[in-house]
Amino acid sequence: MENGAAKPVIVAIDGPSGTGKSSTSKAVAAQLGLSYLDTGAQYRAITWWMVTSGIDIEDPTAIAAVAGKPEIISGTDPAGPTITVDGTDVSGPIRTQEVTSKVSAVSAVPEVRARITELQRSLATSAERGIVVEGRDIGTTVLPDADLKIFLTASPEARAARRSGELKGADVNATREALIKRDAADSSRKTSPLAKADDAVEVDTTELTLTQVIECVVTLVEEKRTAK
C-alpha cells in the first residue's frame, strides 16, 4: 500500500429477502468509499437470460448445460450499480415478478453457483479499497475470509411490509407468503444454502430504522479496520 493507504476491507452481508441487505450495503459502501456488489442481481440476471432464451427452468440439467453461456458484468459503484447480460442493461427486467418467482430454482443449480461465485471472487479481489458484498452465502462460501460478516434478520411481517411498500398495490399477505417460500427454497438447497456463518454478527433489523442499521454496520467496519 502506498502512502499508508488503508488495506482493502472485505465485508459480507447475508440474510433473507427484505432484511435490508441492499439498502444497507449500498449506503455503507458509499459512506466508506468501498465498492458494492449485489449478488442477488447476478442470480436474477442469469435467471432472466434462461427465461428469455427459452430454457426449461424445471430442468436443472438443461440449466447446467448453458450456465457458462451468458456474459454477466456487474458495475460496483455504490452510487450507481449496474448489471448487463451480453451487453444489455437488465437492471429493470431482473426485478419482474416472473424472474423473482424463478430465481431460486436457477440459483440452486451447482453449475450456476460455481460460475457466479467465480465472478464474485474476482470482483472482490480486484476492489482496490475493499468491497461490501451482499447475498445469501457470501460469509459461508464465497468469501469465508471476509474481514467482517453480518447476518441481517427481521420478522416476516416487517419484511413483507417493506417489500409490499416497494411494489405498488401488492398485497402484504401474498408478499409475505412469497417471501417465506423463497427463503425456504434458498435455505434448503444442497449447494451453498442461505445460512449464517458461525463468525457472523447477527443484527435483527425488525425494530431498527435503516439509518440505525447503517450506523451499526459502519461502526463494526471501522472497528475491524482499526484492528487490522
Ligand SMILES: Nc1ncnc2c1ncn2[C@@H]1O[C@H](COP(=O)(O)OP(=O)(O)O)[C@@H](O)[C@H]1O
Ligand atoms: N431497517 C429498516 N426499516 C424500514 N425499512 C427498511 C429497513 N431496511 C430496509 N428497508 C426498506 O425495505 C425494503 C427492502 O430493503 P432491501 O435493502 O432491498 O432488502 P434486501 O436487500 O435484504 O432484500 C427497501 O424499500 C428498504 O428501503
Ligand SMILES: Nc1ccn([C@@H]2O[C@H](COP(=O)(O)OP(=O)(O)O)[C@@H](O)[C@H]2O)c(=O)n1
Ligand atoms: N448470494 C446469493 C444471492 C442471491 N441468491 C438467489 O437470488 C435470489 C434473489 O436475491 P435478491 O438478493 O435479489 O433478493 P431480494 O432479497 O432482493 O428479494 C435469492 O432468492 C436467491 O435464490 C443466491 O442464491 N445467492
